[in-house]
Amino acid sequence: MLTVPFEDPDMMRESQFGATFTRQEDVRTLNSADLKETEDDNTDREEEEREEDENGLPKKKGARKKKFSDGHNDRVKVRRQEANARERSRMHGLNDALESLRKVVPCYSKTQKLSKIETLRLAKNYIWALSETLSAGKRPDLLAFVQTLCKGLSQPTTNLVAGCLQLNARNFLTDHNGDVSFSGRPQYDSLYPYPNAEMATPTGLSSGTRDGVKPFRPYNYYASYESYYDSASPESGSPHFDGQMSPPINYNGIFSLKKHEDQVEYSKNCHYGMRYCNVPGRGSMYRVSPDSHFPYDLHPRSQSFQSQDELNTAHDVPLFHLSTGTALFSGTPPPSLPVMRLDGSEQSDCGGGKTWFSSNKVSLGTRMACWRQGLGR
């Protein structure tokens, strides 16, 4: 059946971005083509049934479709149109709800929207992962968390999630069963590899040795939950969560809120913004070639900095990637896994569990100081 466009293209386009239509509006926007098509459909159907039955033989007189009055047909048409409008409105409501869901699962992006099915899958995984974390009552393993998040997702979405969590997506390959397998070194110390002192503990800030490997000191995990519970619920109507906010993501980072308006989109970050990232099983920080594309070819950290002075200087190149504008690992990032926004704004709040770095020119020393302050040291 040929479906005639219901509304003009502009209206159709608008509807894709969550515009809601009242029933009256929908009925009012019915155009003549739509009405004509309905008439034609009815006419065609009547003629088909009049001429032949299912065997192609002429129909008996009694099988002929009952002829309704024009008034009855009009009522049927009007009811059909109203039903269409209601159905459209219902689907818009469904899509609005889905859009709300998109905003509270990891990796929200206005321009690179997850599909409906992927949104639902990710939401389910996210709930599951958080439930597992709560029931475990201890700091979750990042790999397990990400693996749970990515279970059953398509490879592109898996890449997106892994990218959001600053992991090399190539380490999270989705097999044919939808399970996510990790090909790297799945250890916690690879996720938070404490960098050697020369690399990431600037002069005067380190309490560890300069040449030894300092054991990673977990930051206050529960602070993240406190922070989370301090933050507004998506359903609370708080101005901190008016639909324009990132969810209080994420995995064991401090749940902070950051507006999306000025966010750097994931794809932009991947292609233009990210220069360094943390790779499981590969030490701490790796430099990413400016020409690299996600997933990146990574080079050992030792190639990144030549001197302690360099560590303490503000870097012109963005050091850290934040896919959605939300500080995924904000708050008390270890120096090997700091997070900052790349929008050029200058903000580096060192306050407790809600720290995030939003400057692209924050020295490692500053980040280290913030981190240490977050640790209460």
Next chain:
DNA sequence: TAGGCCATCTGGTCCT
């Protein structure tokens, strides 16, 4: 150009 995603229309079913 094929495939994925989406919005819309449509008829059927269930419920009030």
Next chain:
DNA sequence: AGGACCAGATGGCCTA
């Protein structure tokens, strides 16, 4: 009777 819900069909748009 009419509304809500559902699933199939269809065509448009976008991307690899």
